[in-house]
Amino acid sequence: MDKIRIIGGAPLQGTIPISGAKNAALPLMCASLLTDETLHLSNMPYLADIVTMANLLAQHGVALSFSPQAKGRSMSLAAANVHNLTAPYELVRTMRASVLVLGPLLARFGAAKVSLPGGCAIGARPIDMHLKALADMGAQIDLRDGYIHAKVAGRLKGAAIQFEKVSVGATENLLMAASLAEGVTVIGNAAREPEVCDLAHCLQKMGARIEGIGTGEIRVTGVDTLHGCDYAVIADRIETGTFAAAAAITGGDVELLGARADLMQATIAAFAEAGVEISETPRGLRVCRDGRISGTDIMTQPYPGFPTDMQAQMMALLSLADGASMVTETIFENRYMHVPELMRMGTKIVLHGASAMIRGVPELRGAEVMATDLRASVSLVIAALAAKGETIIHRIYHLDRGYERLEEKLAGCGANIERITSRQSVKVEAA
Ligand code: UD1
Numbered sequence: 432m433d434k435i436r437i438i439g440g441a442p443l444q445g446t447i448p449i450s451g452a453k454n455a456a457l458p459l460m461c462a463s464l465l466t467d468e469t470l471h472l473s474n475m476p477y478l479a480d481i482v483t484m485a486n487l488l489a490q491h492g493v494a495l496s497f498s499p500q501a502k503g504r505s506m507s508l509a510a511a512n513v514h515n516l517t518a519p520y521e522l523v524r525t526m527r528a529s530v531l532v533l534g535p536l537l538a539r540f541g542a543a544k545v546s547l548p549g550g551c552a553i554g555a556r557p558i559d560m561h562l563k564a565l566a567d568m569g570a571q572i573d574l575r576d577g578y579i580h581a582k583v584a585g586r587l588k589g590a591a592i593q594f595e596k597v598s599v600g601a602t603e604n605l606l607m608a609a610s611l612a613e614g615v616t617v618i619g620n621a622a623r624e625p626e627v628c629d630l631a632h633c634l635q636k637m638g639a640r641i642e643g644i645g646t647g648e649i650r651v652t653g654v655d656t657l658h659g660c661d662y663a664v665i666a667d668r669i670e671t672g673t674f675a676a677a678a679a680i681t682g683g684d685v686e687l688l689g690a691r692a693d694l695m696q697a698t699i700a701a702f703a704e705a706g707v708e709i710s711e712t713p714r715g716l717r718v719c720r721d722g723r724i725s726g727t728d729i730m731t732q733p734y735p736g737f738p739t740d741m742q743a744q745m746m747a748l749l750s751l752a753d754g755a756s757m758v759t760e761t762i763f764e765n766r767y768m769h770v771p772e773l774m775r776m777g778t779k780i781v782l783h784g785a786s787a788m789i790r791g792v793p794e795l796r797g798a799e800v801m802a803t804d805l806r807a808s809v810s811l812v813i814a815a816l817a818a819k820g821e822t823i824i825h826r827i828y829h830l831d832r833g834y835e836r837l838e839e840k841l842a843g844c845g846a847n848i849e850r851i852t853s854r855q856s857v858k859v860e861a862a
Pocket of ligand 1: 557597739764
């Protein structure tokens with residue numbers, strides 16, 4: 432298995448291009464199932480999760496072409512010949528977002544069989560809200576043999592859905608299902624995340640009738656058919672925040688090309704409180720820090736609150752702050768797996784339920800650490816960039832799910848970072 436080796440201490444200087452958002456691209460790919468015409472997506476990130484989703488859609492019968500090396504990063508998806516309505520366990524278990532095929536398959540073909548996603552490293556993450564909402568729209572849902580068996584006689588029917596909590600995935604599944612349903616669907620307590628808005632805007636371009644995008648109440652008037660369109664994926668606000676944390680922890684000065692401040696106000700505010708300057712430039716955002724890092728308190732919340740997907744990275748930064756910080760995680764119940772690993776590098780963190788008290792230390796020291804999920808892994812990279820000496824990060828396949836060319840982008844700004852592939856490490860051992 433590949434590892435990453437980092438020698439900390441070099442302040443990041445230079446430019447980093449920000450990719451298209453993974454969490455926008457995945458639902459957008461699923462939206463292709465809603466039409467027999469071709470959907471052309473540009474600014475697509477090239478990531479393991481995107482490849483998994485492409486494989487899932489291909490086995491349903493979607494014809495895909497992807498040119499990750501071409502300028503524009505375009506992917507075409509044509510679902511004119513869908514011949515299989517089953518999303519198998521092997522693919523769904525590796526990526527929870529696979530469950531987003533359920534709404535579109537059911538709405539267009541009247542049936543779908545999707546594996547239950549199962550457990551996940553950051554908590555139970557059930558999909559009960561997706562299923563209840565689809566049932567309220569007239570679907571018959573049975574859970575058997577580890578699969579969701581869903582069918583509907585005729586079309587799904589518009590309904591008033593009130594989600595008990597904010598769910599990005601449930602809102603996205605419902606948006607897609609309601610676009611082809613009969614009548615009006617009102618989604619109450621809808622997620623307002625920019626990636627949800629991106630999906631809604633693309634659906635509108637495909638002919639869907641959606642009002643209230645970006646608010647807590649979305650109204651969808653179903654149409655008989657949708658058509659293809661060209662759509663560009665928004666910039667990845669979590670990748671942006673991650674590189675901002677990397678620049679900040681090293682006391683660097685970096686311009687993040689294509690980054691958008693309007694998608695990440697709460698994150699920018701948290702950085703400002705911690706003493707990190709983020710300003711808009713004609714090409715994106717500039718991040719720099721030359722003073723001390725200040726301790727600051729953070730609570731994760733649905734958008735427009737501080738994102739749970741930035742919690743681990745911020746914690747790495749705050750571990751070097753002057754004074755104490757309190758981080759509270761309100762979205763997922765088990766999202767502190769980076770803590771024991773960060774502590775191996777010298778951080779001082781006390782966990783108490785959903786909160787973490789971080790006492791800033793003057794320096795971190797390199798160590799061997801292990802990645803446990805996508806954002807936890809990258810928090811170790813961030814800590815390692817500032818740590819004294821060498822850090823080896825194991826199990827980095829998590830990073831490849833969500834960060835494109837991470838080592839290359841960081842090395843381009845002066846980081847001392849390299850990937851050690853399994854083959855290389857065998858060679859080293861044999862020598
Ligand atoms: C998405 C993001 C993920 C991010 C999360 C929260 C993608 C591919 N992933 O995940 O990176 O961390 O939003 O911003 O976009 N819940 C239920 N029942 C349900 C659905 C959700 O109880 O039916 C709970 C979850 O367990 C969690 C909370 O609701 O506690 C929010 O989860 P949700 O917004 O659905 O997360 P995902 O869409 O899976």
